[in-house]
Amino acid sequence: MTIAFNDVRAAADRIAGHTRPLVVAPLGDRAFDGAFGEAEGWLALEFMQHTGSFKARGAYNFVRSHIEAGLMPDAGVVIASGGNAGLACAWAAARHSVRATVFVPEAAPAVKVDRLRRLGATVRQVGSEYAEALAASQKYAAESGALESHAYDHPLIAAGAGTVVEELVQALPGVDTVLVAVGGGGLFTGIAASAREHGVRVVAVEPEHCCALHSALQAGAVVDVPVDSVAADSLGARRTSEMALEWAGKDHVRSVLVTDEAIVSARQALWDDRRLAVEHAAATALAAVTSGVYTPAPGERVAVILCGANTDPGDLTRGTRLPG
Known part of the structure; x- marks a missing residue:
C-alpha cells in the first residue's frame, strides 16, 4: 500500500x-x-x-472518495486520533451529513475534545496513548460496521x-x-x-x-x-x-x-x-x-x-x- x-x-x-x-x-x-x-x-x-x-485535506479526500464510490455505510465513519485527525474527520463527515465517531486518548487536550463535540462527533476517550484509542476504534468498526479511517496510514x-x-x-x-x-x-x-x-x-x-x-x-x-x-x-x-x-x-x-x-x-x-x-x-x-x-x-x-x-x-x- x-x-x-x-x-x-x-x-x-x-x-x-x-x-x-x-x-x-x-x-x-x-x-x-x-x-x-x-x-x-x-x-x-x-x-x-x-x-x-x-488534516482537513486528507479527511475530505477520504470521505468524499468513499461517498463517490458508494462505500459509505449507514454507521458512518470511525477514527482514532490524538485530536487533529478526529477534528478533520468530524468536519468532513459533517460536510456530507455522515455520522462520525472519534476515539481519543484520555489525555487528549480539552480544546480538541470540546471542538470534536461541537462538530457533531461522538467522542470516546480510551487509554493513555494513541495506540490504545486505535485498538478501541478498530473493535468498534468491526462491531458497528462503521467505515474505519486512520489518522495517517491510508x-x-x-x-x-x-x-x-x-x-x-x-x-x-x-x-x-x-x-x-x-x-x-x-x-x-x-x-x-x-x-x-x-x-x-x-x-x-x-x-x-x-x-x-x-x-x-x-x-x-x-x-x-x-x-x-x-x-x-x-x-x-x-x-x-x-x-x-x-x-x-x-x-x-x-x-x-x-x-x-x-x-x-x-x-x-x-x-x-x-x-x-x-x-x-x-x-x-x-x-x-x-x-x-x-x-x-x-x-x-x-x-x-x-x-x-x-x-x-x-x-x-x-x-x-x-x-x-
Whole structure:
C-alpha cells in the first residue's frame, strides 16, 4: 500500500473549493535571531486550514472518495486520533451529513475534545496513548460496521495531505526545501510524493524521543517506539506507516531529530516574533532550523510547514513544562 504523485493530483481535484488555500508568509531578514542565515525563509500557514490543521485535506479526500464510490455505510465513519485527525474527520463527515465517531486518548487536550463535540462527533476517550484509542476504534468498526479511517496510514489520507505541496509550489515558485514535522507519517508521505515531482527536497523533523520514522529508517523496517515528547499529543504515533518508510528512503528526503527544548523555544519564538500561536507539532519543523540541526544554504528557498494550531495559547506567556 503506497501512493504516487497521481494520487495527490486526484486528491487536489477532489478537495478543490472545499478546503482553504495555503497561505505563505516571508520571514524577512534576521528572523528568529538570524537562524536562516542568508537563506530565504517562508512560513506555510497550514494551521489556518479548516479545523486548525492540515488534516482537513486528507479527511475530505477520504470521505468524499468513499461517498463517490458508494462505500459509505449507514454507521458512518470511525477514527482514532490524538485530536487533529478526529477534528478533520468530524468536519468532513459533517460536510456530507455522515455520522462520525472519534476515539481519543484520555489525555487528549480539552480544546480538541470540546471542538470534536461541537462538530457533531461522538467522542470516546480510551487509554493513555494513541495506540490504545486505535485498538478501541478498530473493535468498534468491526462491531458497528462503521467505515474505519486512520489518522495517517491510508493512501487517501496521505494523498490529501500532499496537496499542501501542490499549492506551495504555486504560491512560492522555485521553493527548494520543505521542512515538515512527522508523527505517523501521513503528511510526510503526501508531501514527499508531491515534492519529488516538483524537484523539491524534504526535511522530515521529529522529536528525539518520539521518532517513529527515524527509528524505522535506522532499523530498515517499521518498529514500535516509545513516545515521550512535549509534542506527543500530535506526533505521538508508536509506529510509522510502510508508505512513510518507503518515501523516507528516497534521495530527496532527509530525516532529523530535535529536542523538546528546541521545540518549546521555536514555538515561543513564533509567538514572540510573529504572534502565531501554534501546536508544539507545528513548531517541531521550525525547530530544525532554529536549533541548528538543519542549516539552509545561502540563497536556499526554505518553506516551513506550520501544520496545526489546536493548542492552549496560555502557556505561551506562562511557560511550558517539559515532560520528565
